[in-house]
Amino acid sequence: MSYVILDRDTLPEYISKLVRPMEVLGTGDELDITEIGDGNLNFVFRVSRPGQPGRSIIVKQAVPYLRMAGESWPLNKNRMITEIRALQTYNEIVPDFVPDIYHVDENMCVIMMEDLGAAKVLRYSMMEGEVFPGVGEEIGKFLAESLFRTSYVGMQSVERRELMQKFVLNDDLCKLTEEFIFTFPFVNHESNYQNSPVNKYALEVLSGDSEYLRRVLRFKELFLSKSDALIHGDLHTGSLMAGLDGTYVIDSEFAFFGPFGFDVGKIIANFLMSYTSHFHRNGGEEYQNWLLGECAAIWNTFERDFLRLWESAPNSALIFDGMLRPEDLAKYKQNFMTHIFQDAVGFCACSLARRTVGIAGVADIRDIEDIDVRTRLEKTNIDLSHFLMMNYENIPDIASFIAEVKSFYAQLTIRS
C-alpha cells in the first residue's frame, strides 16, 4: 500500500491482514495500543491483546521528517529500509541480541517485531541506580560479533562489498550524525541546548581550543570515510534493553559501514555521562564504580571476543594466511586493537560534547531540574570531553583509560 502515517485508530485494521503478527496477537478482546519510545525520529507503538500476557508486538513506523524538529526537517525513507536491513543482518549474525522480526513493509516504512516485554531501557534504569550484572560483557559480545563478522577481517572481499551495498543508502541519518555529533556542538548553532550556561562554556573550552577542533575534524573524517564494518551508529543506553534473559540492541536505523571505534566510544560515553549524573542522583560512589567496571567489561570482552573470532578466521579480505609469521601477526593484531581503542576514546569525547550541548541531550542530566546542579554536571562532561580528546594518543589501553577517568573525576569538587 502507499504511504500513510498509522495511528491508534488505523493500526488494528492494518495489522489484521498480516499473518505473522496476527499469529502472535491471537484473537480475543479489541487490541490495546500504546505509544512508547522517545519520539525523536519515529512512532513506536506496543500492540497487545488484553488479558493475554505474551500476546503483544512492537510496531515502529518512520515519518518523512525529523520528528523532534518537525515537518520542516525532512528525512527520506532510507532510514527505515536501513533499520530493516540492519535488523535482518543482526538476526543472522547476533540473533541473541535483537528482537525477532514479524513483518516489514518498506513502502509503509513499517517494521513489526518481538515485544521485549519486561526488558528495561538501560538509560532509565541506570538513572535509578539499578545494577545489571554482566551488562558490560553482553555489550562487549554484541560489539565483537557484529563488528568482526561484517568487517574485512571477518569477511571475504566480495561478500563484504555485497553487504556494504545494502547500507550505502543511509544518507540522511549519516548526515545527522556528521552534523549533530561532529559539527553543531562545536559552533554557535541554533540547534544547541539553550537552557543552560553550558552552551557558552563549551564555546570557550572546546571551540576556543583549535587543537581540540582539529581532532574533532579527524574523527569526523573517519566517520565520513572509514568503512570498517557495519556499525549500529547510535549505540547509547537508550538503544539498549536489559531483560532477564540478556541484553537487547534496538533502533538500528543509523546503521552503515563506518569506523570500528564509533559504537564502542559512543556507548562508553553514555556510561560516563551516567557516572557524572550520579554525583547528583542516588547511586553514589558505589554505583559510579560499578559503571566504570562495566566500561572495562565492554572493552575487555569486545577485545577478547574480537581476537578469538579472528583466531578462527585466518583468511579474510585483509589477511592472507601465512603472509605474516605467527609472532608478527600477533603483534599486528595487538596494534590493530590499540588503534580501535584510541579511536573509540576520540569518538567517546565527541559523544560527551554532543549529548551535553547538542540537540537531544541525555535524560540522565537534562532531566535534573536544578539548573546550578545541572550546569555543574554538564560542565564536567565538557571538561571530560576535552581531557579525553587531548589525551587519547597517550591512553593505550582500557586500564589506563579507567585510571585516567578515575583521577579526572577525583580532582573535581562536585560531589554533593
Place this chain on the structure above:
Amino acid sequence: MSYVILDRDTLPEYISKLVRPMEVLGTGDELDITEIGDGNLNFVFRVSRPGQPGRSIIVKQAVPYLRMAGESWPLNKNRMITEIRALQTYNEIVPDFVPDIYHVDENMCVIMMEDLGAAKVLRYSMMEGEVFPGVGEEIGKFLAESLFRTSYVGMQSVERRELMQKFVLNDDLCKLTEEFIFTFPFVNHESNYQNSPVNKYALEVLSGDSEYLRRVLRFKELFLSKSDALIHGDLHTGSLMAGLDGTYVIDSEFAFFGPFGFDVGKIIANFLMSYTSHFHRNGGEEYQNWLLGECAAIWNTFERDFLRLWESAPNSALIFDGMLRPEDLAKYKQNFMTHIFQDAVGFCACSLARRTVGIAGVADIRDIEDIDVRTRLEKTNIDLSHFLMMNYENIPDIASFIAEVKSFYAQLTIRS
C-alpha cells in the same frame, strides 16, 4: 539484447543500428576493424571508415572472465557498469581529460567512445624516451579535479553518498587490486612472475622483513576501507594517452570510492619504473631527470589545484565554514595534504613491487630480453619499494621525495 561476445565479424551489424556511432562513422566503404589494447581484461576495437580520417570510434567490451588468466577466472559484469558510470562522472567533472561517450549498453558490457586518434599511450612512448612537455601538470590537474570534486571536502554529505552508491558494486575488480597489489607480490604465489630471479629476491628483501609487510597491510587496510573520493583505481602510464591537445585518462573500470593517495602513488610508481628502465633504454640521465621533474609536477599541480578548489568551497560534508579560524584551517589543510602525500608514497611502494614481481609487470622492463639486465633493473625496483615503504613517514613533501629518490638511484652501480 542479451550478452554475446562481439568480434570483427559481428561488430558491423551491431553498430549499424546505433544512431550516434553511425553519425560519427558516416557512410562509405566497409568498416575497418582492428583489435587494439593490451587485452588483460577486455576486448578493445578501433572501428573506422576507410579513407575518411576522423570517422572512427573505439569499442570496448568486457568478457565475463579475467582475459589474461582465461575463462577459469570469472569476473562479473559490474566492472563495465562501473567503467560506464566513471566515464560519465568524469565527463561531468573533468571533461577535458576523457573521451566522449557515443553509446553504452550495460547488458552487452559495451561502451563506444571517441577515438583519441593520434594520441599515444604514454607507456610505450616513454619506453622510446619521448618527452611530453607538461604531461605531469596535466596529470596533477586531473587528479586534483577528480579527487576533490568527489570527496567530502568537495561535496555535500547527501550528494556524496548518492554518488558512492553508483560505485560500491565494483567488487571483483577491487578484489583483484587487493590481491594483486597488496598480497600476492609478497607471498610465494603461482601468479607471480616466474621468468626472473627477482621472484626469489623479493621474497627475501620484502617478504623477509616483517615491518615492511606490516606496512603493506596498513595500506591494504586503507584500500579496503577508506572511501575518500572516486579514484580511478588503475592510473598507470598505460591508462594515459598524450595527444596534441592534452592528456587523456582511459580504462576506468577499476574506479570506486577509495583512498586519496592511491591514484597519485600508482602513477608516480610508473614514472619511477620508467626511470629504472632507462638505465638500459636510450633515454639516459637527461630523460631520467625529465621523469623525476614530471613526478614533482604531478604532485605540485595536484596540491596547488586541490587547495585552490578547496579555497572556493568553504562548506562541505567535512568542513563547516567558520568552525576553524582561518590560520587554523590553513594549518589543517596543510596537514591534510601531507597525509595524502605520505599515503601516496606508501601506495607507490606497493605498486613498485606489484608491477615487478606480480602478474602483468610493466612492459618498460618485462620487454627487456637480456635476463641479466632485466633482473638487475627488477631488483632495483624491489629495493626502491623497500626504501620508500620503510621511510615514507620521514618524507614529508615532494622536494624531500625527489631528493631521496635521486640519492637512492645515485648510490646504485647499475648505469650501463
